[in-house]
Amino acid sequence: MKASVKPDCITFVSILSACSHSGLVAGGWECFNSMARDFGVTPRSEHNACMVDLLGRAGMLDEACDFIERMPIGSNAAIWGALLGACRIHLNVDIPEIAARALFDLDPGNQRDTSSCTTFTHSMGKEKKPIQLQL
Numbered sequence: 855m856k857a858s859v860k861p862d863c864i865t866f867v868s869i870l871s872a873c874s875h876s877g878l879v880a881g882g883w884e885c886f887n888s889m890a891r892d893f894g895v896t897p898r899s900e901h902n903a904c905m906v907d908l909l910g911r912a913g914m915l916d917e918a919c920d921f922i923e924r925m926p927i928g929s930n931a932a933i934w935g936a937l938l939g940a941c942r943i944h945l946n947v948d949i950p951e952i953a954a955r956a957l958f959d960l961d962p963g964n965q966r967d968t969s970s971c972t973t974f975t976h977s978m979g980k981e982k983k984p985i986q987l988q989l
Contacts, residue, residue: 863895870904874911882908903932910940915949931960 861869866889873882886905889895902925909918918937922929934953941950 861893863898866895867900867904870901874904874908877912879912899930903936906933907936910937913944915940915946931957
């Protein structure tokens with residue numbers, strides 16, 4: 855990434871997305887870390903969502919959760935959605951409840967995500983009560 859043209863925040867979203875879809879975890883981390891260090895681009899929520907997607911697709915769900923907890927900016931629906939997608943890919947039935955609660959906290963009127971999480975965990979055979987969230 856050392857060229858005469860300075861990459862901007864959109865360039866980094868594209869690179870991180872490409873790393874995610876190619877399974878290049880180390881390359882994604884290098885890109886993410888170089889944003890601010892080498893190019894003065896502060897990571898935004900889009901970049902964080904790409905990193906959660908990258909880690910999640912690689913099956914690194916605990917690392918993705920840790921990344922979300924350590925983010926200096928708040929999470930959003932795209933970040934939790936990336937984590938939910940990874941849970942579906944890797945058949946994880948524990949983390950979706952955490953994500954559903956976070957999504958509910960972000961948008962209490964959106965029952966679609968909560969319902970989707972409950973349906974997913976039940977389809978995986980996890981005998982659990984439906985996720986109960988206070989309205």
